[in-house]
Structures are given as structure tokens and as C-alpha cells.
Amino acid sequence: MNASSDSPITPHTLRSTVGLVDSYLISQYPTNLIDVRWIDGDHRLTLRPVMPQDNRLLADLINRMSERSLSRRFPNAQLPASADELASLVCIDYRRHLAMVVAVHEGGRERLVAEARYLIDPDGQSAEFMLMVDDAWQRQGIATWALHALGAAAHAAGVSWMRCDLMADNAAMLALMRHKRFCCTVDRGDGDIVHAETRSRALVARSSAPRPTLLARALRWLESVLVVDEPFSRSTTQR
Numbered sequence: 001m002n003a004s005s006d007s008p009i010t011p012h013t014l015r016s017t018v019g020l021v022d023s024y025l026i027s028q029y030p031t032n033l034i035d036v037r038w039i040d041g042d043h044r045l046t047l048r049p050v051m052p053q054d055n056r057l058l059a060d061l062i063n064r065m066s067e068r069s070l071s072r073r074f075p076n077a078q079l080p081a082s083a084d085e086l087a088s089l090v091c092i093d094y095r096r097h098l099a100m101v102v103a104v105h106e107g108g109r110e111r112l113v114a115e116a117r118y119l120i121d122p123d124g125q126s127a128e129f130m131l132m133v134d135d136a137w138q139r140q141g142i143a144t145w146a147l148h149a150l151g152a153a154a155h156a157a158g159v160s161w162m163r164c165d166l167m168a169d170n171a172a173m174l175a176l177m178r179h180k181r182f183c184c185t186v187d188r189g190d191g192d193i194v195h196a197e198t199r200s201r202a203l204v205a206r207s208s209a210p211r212p213t214l215l216a217r218a219l220r221w222l223e224s225v226l227v228v229d230e231p232f233s234r235s236t237t238q239r
Contacts, residue, residue: 030094033153039140043104045113047149050099052091054112058101061112066135096120098153102133102142113137116146118154118162126161127154127200131173143176151203163197180206 035047050058092099099117103110114137118129129150133143154162166173168191177184177196180203187193 028094030153033100033149035145035149037145045142046103046105047100047145048103049094050090050092050101050115050117054101055090057103057110057112058090058115061115061132061134064134064136065132069132069135092117095157098150098157100146100149100153102146114142114146116143116150118150118159120154120157120159124158126163127159129154129162129164131164138172143173144180147176147180148203148207151200152207155200155204159200161197162200162203163195166194166196168192168194 029051030049033047033049037045037047039045088097089099097117097119099115101112101116102114103112105111113134115132116130118127120127129147131143131146133146151162164177165187166177168174168186174184174194174196180198182196182198184194184196187195
């Protein structure tokens with residue numbers, strides 16, 4: 001399953017944003033959302049809102065993903081992608097539809113290693129989000145970084161709730177959701193799907209909380225191992 005530079009894979013379930021493409025103005029680019037971090041002291045990563053010219057970089061990211069990861073991010077992908085579908089991924093209004101990418105500079109060239117986005121519901125109170133991290137860059141805190149950035153942006157936009165649907169066998173994503181205290185519930189009609197939700201303000205609070213000590217992280221890891229088979233419950237919902 002590959003994506004060409006001009007026709008990357010797009011999620012069939014992504015709501016149409018053709019109308020938002022017309023409203024795209026570079027003067028609206030939210031530079032305040034740009035953030036920079038270092039990993040292992042060697043790799044400088046930049047988290048920034050996506051731009052229209054990122055279409056080829058995004059296609060390269062998709063092509064590097066494993067079939068398993070692609071099926072989780074794009075469960076109903078259709079090829080080839082239309083021009084409107086491509087525009088819906090990289091030409092956005094930064095208000096109702098926000099997409100962010102994490103880029104690394106290697107050999108004088110920029111390469112995307114992650115993509116995250118949310119779509120605000122018509123009521124303006126909740127938003128659906130999606131995350132994708134290059135297989136080679138997973139388990140380095142990038143997903144958490146992007147998730148916190150989305151939560152902060154959503155909270156600033158007046159969104160109260162953040163939610164996503166994920167596959168029940170996506171252990172890494174489920175671990176992240178539980179670690180961030182999302183309410184996780186199995187779909188009543190399809191046991192392969194898990195619904196996760198939390199308040200955007202809770203994500204903001206957790207992103208600004210002091211970094212836990214090594215002992216605290218070890219205890220948290222041990223706790224996650226002990227409850228790995230615990231059924232999903234709404235008792236963890238953040239109210």
C-alpha cells in the first residue's frame with residue numbers, strides 16, 4: 001500500500017473539508033504552535049502546523065509506514081486519492097481543522113516523522129483527533145508531545161472534549177490513552193473498536209505538570225503491566 005507524491009493515502013472516513021481549502025490564507029498560519037525539542041541530543045525535532053507544500057513530505061511519511069500502522073491510521077484507505085482529498089490533508093483553516101507535523105532535518109533535508117490532527121464537530125464543543133508516528137520513531141515521546149499540542153490548541157479554540165476511535169489491538173495507542181487517563185470503552189456493536197475521550201483542559205494540565213521522577217515512572221509502568229488485562233471502564237472519565 002503506497003502513496004505517490006501527488007496522491008497520498010487518505011482516510012475514507014475523514015470528513016470533507018473542500019470548503020475549508022478555499023478559506024486557507026497563509027497569513028493565518030499559527031506560528032505560536034511551533035515547538036522544538038531534541039531527542040538523544042542528536043536529533044532536532046520541530047512540531048509545526050502543516051502547510052500546503054507538505055504534500056510530498058506527507059506522502060513520503062506514509063510510504064515509510066508499515067502495513068499494520070497504515071491500517072490503524074487509515075482503516076478505510078482508498079487509492080488513488082483525489083485532489084480534493086489531498087487538499088483536505090494539507091490545506092486547512094487552522095481553526096476547525098488543525099493538522100500538525102513533526103519534522104526532523106537530516107542531511108540538509110526535512111523529513112516528517114509524525115502527523116497529528118483534529119476536526120472540530122459542528123457543535124464546537126468536541127473534536128475528533130488522529131495520530132500517526134513513523135515506525136522507526138515510535139516510543140520516544142513524540143505521540144505524547146503531539147497529543148499535548150493538539151489538546152492545548154483545542155482548549156484555546158474553546159473545545160471541551162477530545163476523542164478518537166482506535167483498534168482494540170493497537171496496544172501502543174491504548175497504553176498512551178490510559179497513561180493520559182482517557183476514558184476508554186469498547187464499542188457495543190464492534191468489539192474491535194475502542195472509543196477514547198477526555199477533556200481538553202485535562203490534557204493541558206497534564207502537559208504542564210512536573211516530569212515524574214524515575215521511581216514514579218517505574219511504579220507507573222509496573223501498574224500498567226498489572227492492569228493490562230483490566231476491562232475498559234468509564235470510571236476513569238475526567239469530569
